[in-house]
Amino acid sequence: MVRMSADERRESVIRAATVEFARGGYYGTSTEAIARRVGVSQPYLFRLFPGKKAIFLAAAARCLENTRKVFEAAVEGLEGEEALHAMAEAYTRLIAEDPDNLQMQMQTYVAVGAAEAAGDHEFGEMVRAGWLEIWDTARLALGADDEETATFMGHGMLINSLAAMGFRSDHRVWQGLFISARVKREAGA
Amino acid sequence: MVRMSADERRESVIRAATVEFARGGYYGTSTEAIARRVGVSQPYLFRLFPGKKAIFLAAAARCLENTRKVFEAAVEGLEGEEALHAMAEAYTRLIAEDPDNLQMQMQTYVAVGAAEAAGDHEFGEMVRAGWLEIWDTARLALGADDEETATFMGHGMLINSLAAMGFRSDHRVWQGLFISARVKREAGA
């Protein structure tokens, strides 16, 4: 048994929860599974977080934050066409290195629907705010108008969807994407 | 009590299931909820379908089929810019008239992840095949290459994501999408 500070444990929980929630979504993931991945007993999660919802929320927020940071780091000092390529490459690397982050993004989007339907608007607000930050980061770096930004973000959403559906990286649907060449290279084909 | 043929009931179940699954996803939706919406007892669902999975599968397949048909109907007799505008308009109408269809699409995509992780590749195959049909329908009607098709489908995925996240239709993130359709129409000359 490795003892850890509560804050450190919470970090581990968020990472483990991201992996599990990415696959099963909110309802399809048991706290048991998260605890097992962390390496602690299941009830201990409820010391670290007030409930399952709070764990999902923390993981979702972290996921959006990660994506934003990846973009921000990529475009530092760049603009226009260069920024676009930098963000595209950074997102490509994110697919390869952390596919769970992508899947968790999708799970986050989808979870908003259930939350809103259940009368919880706070979660949706958080997600929309986080997503807007990413949108604005891209828009600013590209120096783009709404249409160009929409096209860029659309490509990102398409990538998320294709990855979620499990299209292999050598499938023809990946061909037209701005990152197709790099995806294939990194997939080691 | 209104009696109905088993086939008619199955249709009702698929429609009700689409609404419920769209909100809660697979695990977040109880067969009880579906049955209540249909107006039959919960155990009767298991006469009409072998299990919950089969209901979800039927709803997912129907959802993909609906979307494909909307596109096919929209582009009938058109091609190129005209086809693009027609599909964009048709999809926009689909958002307004049948938001559940959109949400169900997202739920379908994310459900593939869980299915594949659980060793079930059949569901993923069905989804990928259905989605490819839509892709090819668009590609053919547009007379487009991979890149243009990706951009078009990317806009569609962006719309799905924005709708799922609950962005109101007057929010600025929608601007680029609507403008896009108008500009492209004007640039068609």
Place this chain on the structure above:
DNA sequence: CAGCTAAGTTAGTGGCCAATTACTAACTAC
């Protein structure tokens, strides 16, 4: 080392939910 605090665990509980079993009511053809 004694005593406090913070990090953990084991053992339960109540609620929900998919699926089964056994039954009942309504059409249809002769």
Place this chain on the structure above:
DNA sequence: GTAGTTAGTAATTGGCCACTAACTTAGCTG
């Protein structure tokens, strides 16, 4: 009208899961 079929329900069960309560162990500090 009655025999057979098809549409439907009521009652139940076994399993999972979020969360609680009560208890234990590790580390720090004077």
